[in-house]
Amino acid sequence: MLSPYSTSNNRSSFATMSCVRLVFNTATLWNFGSINKEKILNHAIFLETIAAIPGMVAAIIRHFRSLRNMTRDRGMLNMFLEEANNERMHLLTFIRMKEPGTVFRAAVIGAKFGFGGFFLAAYMINPTWCHRFVGYVEEEACHTYTRILHKMEDAPRGSELARWKDKDAPKIARGYWAMGEDGTVYDEMKAVRADEAKHRDVNHAVSGLPDNVINPLYDPREKMDVMLKGHDGKGGKQAWRESFMPSSVLLLSLMAAA
Template structure:
Protein backbone atom coordinates (compact mmCIF):
# COMPACT_ATOMS: atom_id res chain seq x y z
CA UNK A 1 0.00 0.00 0.00
CA UNK A 2 1.32 3.41 -0.96
CA UNK A 3 1.08 6.24 1.49
CA UNK A 4 0.67 9.86 0.49
CA UNK A 5 3.82 11.87 1.06
CA UNK A 6 3.50 14.42 3.86
CA UNK A 7 3.66 18.02 2.68
CA UNK A 8 5.87 20.49 4.50
CA UNK A 9 3.65 23.33 5.66
CA UNK A 10 5.22 26.77 5.63
CA UNK A 11 3.97 30.23 6.47
CA UNK A 12 5.20 33.76 5.92
CA UNK A 13 5.49 36.08 8.92
CA UNK A 14 3.06 38.96 8.49
CA UNK A 15 5.19 41.88 9.64
CA UNK A 16 2.39 44.28 8.70
CA UNK A 17 -0.11 42.78 11.15
CA UNK A 18 -1.90 45.47 13.15
CA UNK A 19 -1.25 44.70 16.79
CA UNK A 20 -3.39 47.40 18.40
CA UNK A 21 -6.92 46.36 17.44
CA UNK A 22 -9.90 45.98 19.75
CA UNK A 23 -13.54 45.58 18.80
CA UNK A 24 -15.62 47.10 21.58
CA UNK A 25 -18.52 44.84 22.60
CA UNK A 26 -21.88 46.26 21.53
CA UNK A 27 -24.55 43.58 21.61
CA UNK A 28 -25.41 41.26 24.48
CA UNK A 29 -23.72 38.47 22.53
CA UNK A 30 -20.54 40.53 22.31
CA UNK A 31 -20.60 41.35 26.01
CA UNK A 32 -21.07 37.69 26.96
CA UNK A 33 -18.18 36.69 24.69
CA UNK A 34 -15.97 39.44 26.07
CA UNK A 35 -16.75 38.58 29.70
CA UNK A 36 -16.10 34.88 29.07
CA UNK A 37 -12.70 35.58 27.53
CA UNK A 38 -11.77 37.97 30.35
CA UNK A 39 -12.64 35.22 32.82
CA UNK A 40 -10.32 32.82 30.99
CA UNK A 41 -7.61 35.48 31.03
CA UNK A 42 -8.03 35.94 34.79
CA UNK A 43 -7.46 32.26 35.51
CA UNK A 44 -4.56 32.08 33.04
CA UNK A 45 -2.88 35.01 34.78
CA UNK A 46 -3.57 33.49 38.18
CA UNK A 47 -2.17 30.09 37.28
CA UNK A 48 0.77 30.96 35.02
CA UNK A 49 1.69 34.51 36.09
CA UNK A 50 4.72 35.36 33.91
CA UNK A 51 5.56 31.80 32.88
CA UNK A 52 4.72 32.74 29.30
CA UNK A 53 6.16 29.67 27.62
CA UNK A 54 4.08 27.31 29.74
CA UNK A 55 1.03 29.54 29.37
CA UNK A 56 1.45 29.36 25.59
CA UNK A 57 1.53 25.55 25.63
CA UNK A 58 -1.80 25.26 27.44
CA UNK A 59 -3.57 28.17 25.73
CA UNK A 60 -2.49 27.14 22.24
CA UNK A 61 -4.10 23.78 22.94
CA UNK A 62 -7.36 25.66 23.51
CA UNK A 63 -6.78 27.99 20.57
CA UNK A 64 -6.46 25.07 18.16
CA UNK A 65 -9.98 23.84 18.94
CA UNK A 66 -12.29 26.56 17.47
CA UNK A 67 -10.96 26.37 13.91
CA UNK A 68 -11.46 22.63 13.74
CA UNK A 69 -14.94 22.79 15.29
CA UNK A 70 -15.97 25.72 13.11
CA UNK A 71 -14.62 24.03 10.00
CA UNK A 72 -16.62 20.90 10.81
CA UNK A 73 -19.88 22.80 11.32
CA UNK A 74 -19.36 24.91 8.21
CA UNK A 75 -18.68 21.73 6.23
CA UNK A 76 -21.89 20.12 7.48
CA UNK A 77 -23.86 23.31 6.88
CA UNK A 78 -22.59 23.60 3.31
CA UNK A 79 -23.62 19.99 2.68
CA UNK A 80 -26.99 20.46 4.33
CA UNK A 81 -27.76 23.69 2.48
CA UNK A 82 -26.21 22.37 -0.75
CA UNK A 83 -24.28 25.58 -1.32
CA UNK A 84 -20.72 26.87 -1.49
CA UNK A 85 -19.02 27.57 1.84
CA UNK A 86 -17.43 30.80 0.50
CA UNK A 87 -14.01 29.77 1.78
CA UNK A 88 -14.94 29.48 5.44
CA UNK A 89 -14.00 25.81 5.80
CA UNK A 90 -10.44 26.16 4.49
CA UNK A 91 -9.89 29.36 6.48
CA UNK A 92 -11.01 27.77 9.74
CA UNK A 93 -9.05 24.56 9.21
CA UNK A 94 -5.94 26.55 8.35
CA UNK A 95 -6.45 28.46 11.59
CA UNK A 96 -6.59 25.20 13.52
CA UNK A 97 -3.43 23.95 11.81
CA UNK A 98 -1.62 27.20 12.51
CA UNK A 99 -2.54 27.10 16.20
CA UNK A 100 -1.33 23.49 16.37
CA UNK A 101 2.04 24.61 15.00
CA UNK A 102 2.17 27.27 17.71
CA UNK A 103 1.64 24.52 20.25
CA UNK A 104 4.32 22.26 18.80
CA UNK A 105 6.75 25.19 18.78
CA UNK A 106 6.20 26.12 22.43
CA UNK A 107 6.34 22.50 23.53
CA UNK A 108 9.93 22.55 22.27
CA UNK A 109 10.65 25.81 24.09
CA UNK A 110 8.85 25.28 27.42
CA UNK A 111 9.17 21.50 27.82
CA UNK A 112 5.89 21.05 29.80
CA UNK A 113 5.95 18.73 32.78
CA UNK A 114 3.58 15.84 33.47
CA UNK A 115 1.12 18.05 35.38
CA UNK A 116 0.86 20.54 32.54
CA UNK A 117 0.41 17.75 30.01
CA UNK A 118 -2.44 16.40 32.13
CA UNK A 119 -3.90 19.89 32.36
CA UNK A 120 -3.80 20.14 28.56
CA UNK A 121 -5.89 16.98 28.23
CA UNK A 122 -8.45 18.17 30.78
CA UNK A 123 -8.71 21.69 29.34
CA UNK A 124 -9.07 20.38 25.79
CA UNK A 125 -11.86 17.97 26.76
CA UNK A 126 -13.82 20.68 28.55
CA UNK A 127 -13.30 23.43 26.00
CA UNK A 128 -13.96 21.23 22.97
CA UNK A 129 -17.37 20.18 24.24
CA UNK A 130 -18.21 23.74 25.31
CA UNK A 131 -17.23 25.25 21.97
CA UNK A 132 -18.88 22.47 19.96
CA UNK A 133 -22.29 23.29 21.39
CA UNK A 134 -21.64 27.03 21.39
CA UNK A 135 -20.97 26.91 17.65
CA UNK A 136 -24.03 24.72 17.10
CA UNK A 137 -26.43 27.11 18.82
CA UNK A 138 -24.65 30.49 18.56
CA UNK A 139 -22.00 30.62 15.82
CA UNK A 140 -21.88 34.42 15.94
CA UNK A 141 -20.99 34.37 19.62
CA UNK A 142 -18.52 31.56 18.97
CA UNK A 143 -16.60 33.64 16.43
CA UNK A 144 -16.69 36.67 18.70
CA UNK A 145 -15.23 34.57 21.52
CA UNK A 146 -12.33 33.62 19.26
CA UNK A 147 -11.89 37.23 18.17
CA UNK A 148 -11.58 38.36 21.78
CA UNK A 149 -9.46 35.33 22.66
CA UNK A 150 -7.01 36.31 19.94
CA UNK A 151 -7.00 39.92 21.15
CA UNK A 152 -5.85 38.63 24.52
CA UNK A 153 -3.29 36.37 22.83
CA UNK A 154 -1.77 39.39 21.08
CA UNK A 155 -1.56 41.20 24.41
CA UNK A 156 0.05 38.18 26.08
CA UNK A 157 2.65 37.71 23.36
CA UNK A 158 3.45 41.42 23.44
CA UNK A 159 4.11 41.11 27.17
CA UNK A 160 6.20 37.99 26.54
CA UNK A 161 8.25 39.90 23.96
CA UNK A 162 8.80 42.76 26.40
CA UNK A 163 10.00 40.29 29.04
CA UNK A 164 12.46 38.74 26.60
CA UNK A 165 13.75 42.17 25.57
CA UNK A 166 14.14 43.12 29.24
CA UNK A 167 16.18 39.99 29.91
CA UNK A 168 13.61 38.40 32.21
CA UNK A 169 13.39 35.42 29.86
CA UNK A 170 16.37 34.03 27.99
CA UNK A 171 16.25 34.70 24.26
CA UNK A 172 16.97 31.07 23.41
CA UNK A 173 17.50 29.70 19.93
CA UNK A 174 14.31 29.12 17.95
CA UNK A 175 13.42 25.43 17.60
CA UNK A 176 13.89 23.93 14.14
CA UNK A 177 10.15 23.36 13.74
CA UNK A 178 9.60 27.14 14.00
CA UNK A 179 12.45 27.95 11.62
CA UNK A 180 11.03 25.58 9.03
CA UNK A 181 7.41 26.63 9.46
CA UNK A 182 7.86 30.42 9.36
CA UNK A 183 10.94 30.23 7.12
CA UNK A 184 13.00 32.08 9.71
CA UNK A 185 16.77 32.60 9.48
CA UNK A 186 18.86 29.69 10.71
CA UNK A 187 20.04 31.80 13.65
CA UNK A 188 16.52 32.90 14.68
CA UNK A 189 15.82 33.30 18.38
CA UNK A 190 12.80 33.12 20.67
CA UNK A 191 12.13 36.80 19.99
CA UNK A 192 11.61 36.06 16.29
CA UNK A 193 9.22 33.23 17.14
CA UNK A 194 7.10 35.41 19.41
CA UNK A 195 6.81 38.08 16.70
CA UNK A 196 5.70 35.44 14.18
CA UNK A 197 3.14 33.88 16.53
CA UNK A 198 1.76 37.27 17.56
CA UNK A 199 1.25 38.21 13.91
CA UNK A 200 -0.64 34.95 13.33
CA UNK A 201 -2.89 35.66 16.31
CA UNK A 202 -3.61 39.15 15.00
CA UNK A 203 -4.71 37.63 11.68
CA UNK A 204 -7.00 35.14 13.42
CA UNK A 205 -8.45 37.98 15.50
CA UNK A 206 -9.34 39.96 12.40
CA UNK A 207 -10.75 36.95 10.53
CA UNK A 208 -13.09 35.94 13.35
CA UNK A 209 -14.30 39.48 13.96
CA UNK A 210 -14.92 39.73 10.19
CA UNK A 211 -16.92 36.49 10.30
CA UNK A 212 -19.16 38.09 12.92
CA UNK A 213 -19.71 41.07 10.62
CA UNK A 214 -20.60 38.73 7.74
CA UNK A 215 -23.09 36.85 9.91
CA UNK A 216 -24.68 40.16 10.91
CA UNK A 217 -24.94 41.18 7.25
CA UNK A 218 -26.62 37.91 6.34
CA UNK A 219 -29.16 38.29 9.12
CA UNK A 220 -30.01 41.85 8.17
CA UNK A 221 -30.34 41.07 4.44
Protein backbone atom coordinates (compact mmCIF):
# COMPACT_ATOMS: atom_id res chain seq x y z
CA MET A 1 0.00 0.00 0.00
CA LEU A 2 1.17 3.50 -0.81
CA SER A 3 2.06 5.22 2.46
CA PRO A 4 -0.92 7.27 3.65
CA TYR A 5 1.36 9.37 5.85
CA SER A 6 3.76 10.82 3.27
CA THR A 7 1.75 14.00 2.58
CA SER A 8 -1.27 15.80 4.01
CA ASN A 9 -3.13 14.98 0.79
CA ASN A 10 -2.48 11.28 1.32
CA ARG A 11 -3.42 11.44 4.98
CA SER A 12 -6.77 13.11 4.35
CA SER A 13 -7.68 10.84 1.42
CA PHE A 14 -6.75 7.74 3.42
CA ALA A 15 -8.76 8.95 6.42
CA THR A 16 -11.79 9.57 4.20
CA MET A 17 -11.43 6.13 2.65
CA SER A 18 -11.30 4.59 6.13
CA CYS A 19 -14.55 6.32 7.10
CA VAL A 20 -16.24 5.20 3.88
CA ARG A 21 -15.01 1.65 4.44
CA LEU A 22 -16.37 1.60 8.00
CA VAL A 23 -19.81 2.81 6.89
CA PHE A 24 -19.90 0.44 3.93
CA ASN A 25 -18.77 -2.64 5.86
CA THR A 26 -21.27 -1.88 8.60
CA ALA A 27 -24.13 -1.39 6.15
CA THR A 28 -23.40 -4.70 4.42
CA LEU A 29 -22.67 -6.53 7.73
CA TRP A 30 -19.35 -7.59 6.23
CA ASN A 31 -17.51 -7.79 9.54
CA PHE A 32 -20.34 -9.47 11.44
CA GLY A 33 -20.79 -13.24 11.48
CA SER A 34 -19.40 -15.75 9.00
CA ILE A 35 -18.84 -15.06 5.33
CA ASN A 36 -21.15 -16.99 3.02
CA LYS A 37 -22.37 -16.78 -0.56
CA GLU A 38 -25.22 -14.41 0.27
CA LYS A 39 -22.98 -12.00 2.15
CA ILE A 40 -20.33 -12.05 -0.58
CA LEU A 41 -22.85 -11.20 -3.30
CA ASN A 42 -24.50 -8.46 -1.24
CA HIS A 43 -21.11 -6.92 -0.51
CA ALA A 44 -19.84 -7.23 -4.08
CA ILE A 45 -22.99 -5.86 -5.71
CA PHE A 46 -23.14 -2.87 -3.38
CA LEU A 47 -19.41 -2.28 -3.80
CA GLU A 48 -19.52 -2.29 -7.59
CA THR A 49 -22.48 0.10 -7.79
CA ILE A 50 -20.35 2.64 -5.91
CA ALA A 51 -17.04 1.76 -7.58
CA ALA A 52 -18.41 2.68 -11.01
CA ILE A 53 -19.00 6.31 -9.96
CA PRO A 54 -15.47 7.82 -9.78
CA GLY A 55 -14.39 6.89 -13.29
CA MET A 56 -17.54 8.30 -14.86
CA VAL A 57 -17.39 11.50 -12.79
CA ALA A 58 -13.75 12.03 -13.80
CA ALA A 59 -14.56 11.39 -17.46
CA ILE A 60 -17.58 13.73 -17.50
CA ILE A 61 -15.74 16.61 -15.85
CA ARG A 62 -12.76 16.18 -18.15
CA HIS A 63 -15.09 15.93 -21.15
CA PHE A 64 -16.75 19.26 -20.38
CA ARG A 65 -13.40 20.87 -19.62
CA SER A 66 -12.12 19.70 -22.99
CA LEU A 67 -15.16 21.22 -24.70
CA ARG A 68 -14.92 24.44 -22.73
CA ASN A 69 -11.21 24.92 -23.37
CA MET A 70 -11.32 23.42 -26.88
CA THR A 71 -8.31 21.26 -26.07
CA ARG A 72 -7.56 17.55 -25.99
CA ASP A 73 -7.54 15.66 -22.71
CA ARG A 74 -4.23 13.87 -23.39
CA GLY A 75 -5.60 10.37 -22.93
CA MET A 76 -7.26 10.67 -19.52
CA LEU A 77 -10.92 10.83 -20.48
CA ASN A 78 -11.11 7.54 -22.37
CA MET A 79 -9.14 5.72 -19.70
CA PHE A 80 -11.60 6.72 -16.99
CA LEU A 81 -14.56 5.83 -19.20
CA GLU A 82 -13.10 2.36 -19.58
CA GLU A 83 -12.60 2.14 -15.83
CA ALA A 84 -16.22 3.09 -15.15
CA ASN A 85 -17.50 0.60 -17.71
CA ASN A 86 -15.28 -2.13 -16.29
CA GLU A 87 -16.74 -1.60 -12.82
CA ARG A 88 -20.24 -1.64 -14.32
CA MET A 89 -19.46 -4.98 -15.97
CA HIS A 90 -18.46 -6.35 -12.57
CA LEU A 91 -21.93 -5.41 -11.34
CA LEU A 92 -23.66 -6.97 -14.35
CA THR A 93 -21.88 -10.28 -13.77
CA PHE A 94 -22.78 -10.39 -10.08
CA ILE A 95 -26.47 -9.64 -10.56
CA ARG A 96 -26.66 -12.74 -12.76
CA MET A 97 -26.09 -14.66 -9.52
CA LYS A 98 -28.42 -12.69 -7.25
CA GLU A 99 -31.41 -10.45 -7.91
CA PRO A 100 -31.34 -7.53 -5.43
CA GLY A 101 -34.55 -6.86 -3.54
CA THR A 102 -36.45 -3.59 -3.18
CA VAL A 103 -34.79 -2.54 0.08
CA PHE A 104 -31.35 -3.28 -1.34
CA ARG A 105 -32.06 -1.24 -4.47
CA ALA A 106 -33.33 1.66 -2.37
CA ALA A 107 -30.12 1.58 -0.31
CA VAL A 108 -28.06 1.61 -3.51
CA ILE A 109 -29.95 4.63 -4.84
CA GLY A 110 -29.41 6.50 -1.58
CA ALA A 111 -25.72 5.62 -1.51
CA LYS A 112 -25.26 6.72 -5.11
CA PHE A 113 -26.86 10.10 -4.43
CA GLY A 114 -24.73 10.59 -1.33
CA PHE A 115 -21.40 9.36 -2.64
CA GLY A 116 -21.99 10.62 -6.17
CA GLY A 117 -22.68 14.16 -4.98
CA PHE A 118 -19.70 14.09 -2.65
CA PHE A 119 -17.29 12.82 -5.29
CA LEU A 120 -18.55 15.21 -7.97
CA ALA A 121 -17.95 18.20 -5.71
CA ALA A 122 -14.59 16.86 -4.55
CA TYR A 123 -13.38 16.23 -8.10
CA MET A 124 -14.22 19.74 -9.23
CA ILE A 125 -12.22 21.10 -6.28
CA ASN A 126 -9.25 18.72 -6.13
CA PRO A 127 -8.85 15.92 -8.73
CA THR A 128 -5.47 14.96 -7.28
CA TRP A 129 -7.02 14.20 -3.91
CA CYS A 130 -9.82 12.23 -5.57
CA HIS A 131 -7.51 9.94 -7.52
CA ARG A 132 -5.47 9.24 -4.41
CA PHE A 133 -8.71 8.48 -2.54
CA VAL A 134 -9.86 6.12 -5.31
CA GLY A 135 -6.45 4.44 -5.28
CA TYR A 136 -6.89 3.65 -1.58
CA VAL A 137 -10.48 2.48 -2.17
CA GLU A 138 -9.27 0.11 -4.88
CA GLU A 139 -6.61 -1.23 -2.54
CA GLU A 140 -9.36 -2.10 -0.09
CA ALA A 141 -11.31 -3.75 -2.91
CA CYS A 142 -8.26 -5.91 -3.66
CA HIS A 143 -8.10 -6.93 0.01
CA THR A 144 -11.81 -7.75 -0.04
CA TYR A 145 -11.62 -10.00 -3.09
CA THR A 146 -8.46 -11.64 -1.75
CA ARG A 147 -10.36 -12.45 1.44
CA ILE A 148 -13.22 -13.89 -0.62
CA LEU A 149 -10.81 -16.06 -2.60
CA HIS A 150 -9.17 -17.33 0.58
CA LYS A 151 -12.57 -18.19 2.05
CA MET A 152 -13.40 -20.15 -1.09
CA GLU A 153 -10.07 -21.96 -1.05
CA ASP A 154 -10.38 -22.88 2.63
CA ALA A 155 -14.05 -23.87 2.50
CA PRO A 156 -14.67 -27.48 3.61
CA ARG A 157 -15.49 -29.89 0.82
CA GLY A 158 -19.21 -30.07 0.20
CA SER A 159 -19.93 -26.73 1.88
CA GLU A 160 -21.90 -23.97 0.18
CA LEU A 161 -18.79 -21.92 -0.64
CA ALA A 162 -16.91 -24.96 -1.95
CA ARG A 163 -19.77 -25.87 -4.30
CA TRP A 164 -20.20 -22.26 -5.41
CA LYS A 165 -16.48 -21.89 -6.07
CA ASP A 166 -16.57 -24.56 -8.78
CA LYS A 167 -19.88 -23.49 -10.28
CA ASP A 168 -19.87 -22.10 -13.83
CA ALA A 169 -19.50 -18.33 -13.98
CA PRO A 170 -22.36 -16.48 -15.71
CA LYS A 171 -22.12 -16.37 -19.50
CA ILE A 172 -21.59 -12.63 -19.49
CA ALA A 173 -18.55 -13.07 -17.22
CA ARG A 174 -17.08 -15.87 -19.31
CA GLY A 175 -17.47 -13.75 -22.42
CA TYR A 176 -16.16 -10.52 -20.92
CA TRP A 177 -13.01 -12.05 -19.45
CA ALA A 178 -12.61 -14.68 -22.19
CA MET A 179 -12.66 -17.51 -19.65
CA GLY A 180 -13.90 -20.14 -22.05
CA GLU A 181 -16.74 -22.53 -21.32
CA ASP A 182 -15.04 -23.87 -18.18
CA GLY A 183 -14.75 -20.53 -16.36
CA THR A 184 -15.90 -20.77 -12.74
CA VAL A 185 -17.07 -18.33 -10.08
CA TYR A 186 -13.62 -18.63 -8.53
CA ASP A 187 -12.04 -17.58 -11.85
CA GLU A 188 -14.44 -14.65 -12.01
CA MET A 189 -13.42 -13.44 -8.56
CA LYS A 190 -9.76 -13.61 -9.57
CA ALA A 191 -10.49 -11.61 -12.72
CA VAL A 192 -12.37 -8.95 -10.75
CA ARG A 193 -9.50 -8.67 -8.29
CA ALA A 194 -7.05 -8.21 -11.16
CA ASP A 195 -9.21 -5.40 -12.54
CA GLU A 196 -9.33 -3.69 -9.15
CA ALA A 197 -5.55 -3.93 -8.87
CA LYS A 198 -5.23 -2.21 -12.24
CA HIS A 199 -7.58 0.58 -11.17
CA ARG A 200 -5.58 0.97 -7.96
CA ASP A 201 -2.33 1.40 -9.85
CA VAL A 202 -3.86 3.74 -12.43
CA ASN A 203 -5.38 6.11 -9.89
CA HIS A 204 -2.25 6.25 -7.76
CA ALA A 205 -0.17 6.86 -10.88
CA VAL A 206 -2.26 9.74 -12.24
CA SER A 207 -2.72 11.42 -8.87
CA GLY A 208 -0.72 14.61 -9.16
CA LEU A 209 0.13 14.10 -12.82
CA PRO A 210 0.41 17.58 -14.39
CA ASP A 211 -2.37 18.55 -16.79
CA ASN A 212 0.07 19.28 -19.61
CA VAL A 213 1.55 15.76 -19.60
CA ILE A 214 0.41 13.01 -21.98
CA ASN A 215 -1.10 10.13 -20.03
CA PRO A 216 1.73 7.56 -19.89
CA LEU A 217 -0.75 4.74 -19.24
CA TYR A 218 -3.10 5.49 -22.13
CA ASP A 219 -1.23 7.45 -24.78
CA PRO A 220 -3.81 8.55 -27.39
CA ARG A 221 -1.08 9.00 -29.99
CA GLU A 222 -0.36 5.27 -29.95
CA LYS A 223 -4.01 4.39 -30.46
CA MET A 224 -4.26 6.89 -33.29
CA ASP A 225 -1.19 5.37 -34.95
CA VAL A 226 -2.76 1.92 -34.75
CA MET A 227 -6.03 3.20 -36.13
CA LEU A 228 -4.42 5.00 -39.08
CA LYS A 229 -1.58 2.65 -39.94
CA GLY A 230 -2.28 -0.73 -38.36
CA HIS A 231 0.40 -2.93 -36.81
CA ASP A 232 1.51 -4.26 -40.21
CA GLY A 233 2.01 -0.86 -41.79
CA LYS A 234 -1.25 -0.80 -43.73
CA GLY A 235 -3.08 2.48 -43.82
CA GLY A 236 -6.48 3.82 -44.74
CA LYS A 237 -9.89 2.31 -44.19
CA GLN A 238 -8.72 -1.29 -43.87
CA ALA A 239 -6.54 -0.54 -40.83
CA TRP A 240 -9.32 1.59 -39.35
CA ARG A 241 -11.78 -1.29 -39.63
CA GLU A 242 -9.31 -3.76 -38.16
CA SER A 243 -8.59 -1.51 -35.18
CA PHE A 244 -12.26 -1.66 -34.20
CA MET A 245 -12.86 -5.30 -35.04
CA PRO A 246 -12.00 -6.77 -31.58
CA SER A 247 -14.43 -4.38 -29.88
CA SER A 248 -17.18 -5.36 -32.31
CA VAL A 249 -16.58 -9.05 -31.70
CA LEU A 250 -16.62 -8.49 -27.93
CA LEU A 251 -19.84 -6.48 -28.15
CA LEU A 252 -21.58 -9.21 -30.14
CA SER A 253 -20.46 -11.90 -27.69
CA LEU A 254 -21.73 -9.89 -24.71
CA MET A 255 -25.07 -9.26 -26.42
CA ALA A 256 -25.43 -12.98 -27.03
CA ALA A 257 -24.51 -13.78 -23.42
CA ALA A 258 -26.99 -11.26 -22.04
